[in-house]
């Protein structure tokens with residue numbers, strides 16, 4: 237077995253390139269955005285499409301956060317099923333949110349086509365796979381709720397799940413044809429390219445250090461420049477670079493790691509994940525898997541690779557591959573990488589009001605590709621015109637945080653314990 241590299245596959249397999257200078261001047265604009273992930277970039281693109289002058293500051297490089305590290309599942313809807321969303325938000329807002337997010341993959345694949353974003357889009361749907369009998373009951377209940385809002389989902393039995401995935405031991409799955417997969421970092425870079433083509437100014441390596449409000453304008457200072465604008469979006473999600481004045485966003489950082497195999501040989505590709513769907517399972521400590529454009533199996537689970545017990549996660553991922561796909565037992569793993577998911581208490585995203593024409597948007601709780609794009613598309617008109625009714629959710633006033641790191645550590649301890657004991661046979 238070859239030595240594994242701790243490296244992000246998406247950094248090494250990109251087709252889109254994007255780079256920009258740091259900010260070295262004073263700029264005035266309609267909108268200043270902090271954070272170059274899907275939320276910030278989709279807002280920048282949508283605002284620039286409307287002719288607004290937009291400046292986006294990214295502390296590192298485009299896609300440095302979750303947007304450059306994720307699985308690449310372009311899901312329809314949130315992790316929570318629709319009835320739970322309605323219970324938490326009330327049925328009017330809940331149904332509106334579910335409808336907007338149900339159509340969000342259409343927005344993502346539409347932008348990919350419109351702007352020629354080279355991110356290996358595959359729209360073969362997703363499979364939410366039942367890892368147990370009770371998991372299959374959960375799948376059927378999700379089907380009932382998602383089907384009731386008019387979505388074209390379908391329950392497939394164990395035989396069909398096995399035929400489409402080549403995986404062993406699954407009890408069935410929920411197939412969602414609205415969804416698909418992408419190379420996630422390429423999608424982020426492509427959005428940045430599209431936004432600049434529409435006139436937005438993007439500055440990488442330009443952390444926002446402070447945010448202020450003076451003479452009716454927002455002032456965002458970076459180490460060697462600053463931006464003044466009528467409106468402000470904070471889109472830093474689980475990767476905040478500390479800024480003075482801004483309330484820390486209230487979410488729990490949950491670690492999720494992934495590993496990629498060498499490209500599968502052609503004969504195995506005909507049997508393993510031949511349907512091209514993106515998959516995740518119903519286990520409480522969830523796993524995900526898909527193949528990329530080069531035929532690598534990309535598999536992941538909750539956990540952090542840079543702490544003392546991370547060997548548990550390394551061992552678990554090898555056991556998991558062997559259990560799902562016995563033909564791949566012992567296959568070389570060439571890449572391991574990890575990211576932080578911004579999980580909120582209710583597993584619902586948040587839009588926080590930070591002052592006049594200023595919002596923070598975060599907390600997609602593991603579902604940010606399509607939701608981040610759809611939220612950004614709607615944040616732009618709200619920020620520019622001051623009309624909150626276009627937003628997918630009702631914003632609330634910013635609310636300082638507490639004790640989220642402790643909750644993150646509890647998630648990590650649970651994942652490590654689960655990976656210590658699970659998938660042994």
Ligand SMILES: Cc1cc2nc3c(=O)[nH]c(=O)nc-3n(C[C@H](O)[C@H](O)[C@H](O)COP(=O)(O)OP(=O)(O)OC[C@H]3O[C@@H](n4cnc5c(N)ncnc54)[C@H](O)[C@@H]3O)c2cc1C
Pocket residue numbers: 270271272273274275276277293294295296297298299300301302303304305306307308309310311442443444445471472473474475476477478479492493574575576577597598600601602603604605606607608
């Ligand atoms: C491992 C993993 C797997 C996931 N899998 C999926 C999936 O399959 N499907 C899915 O839909 N979602 C998935 N998600 C969730 C999804 O990736 C995120 O919800 C989404 O990327 C969030 O986008 P964002 O723009 O809000 O934040 P981010 O992409 O995290 O971007 C925030 C950016 O803000 C920048 N920043 C922070 N502070 C400052 C500052 N002061 N100044 C300037 N810039 C700053 C950061 O550097 C960062 O680039 C996954 C997440 C992870 C971590």
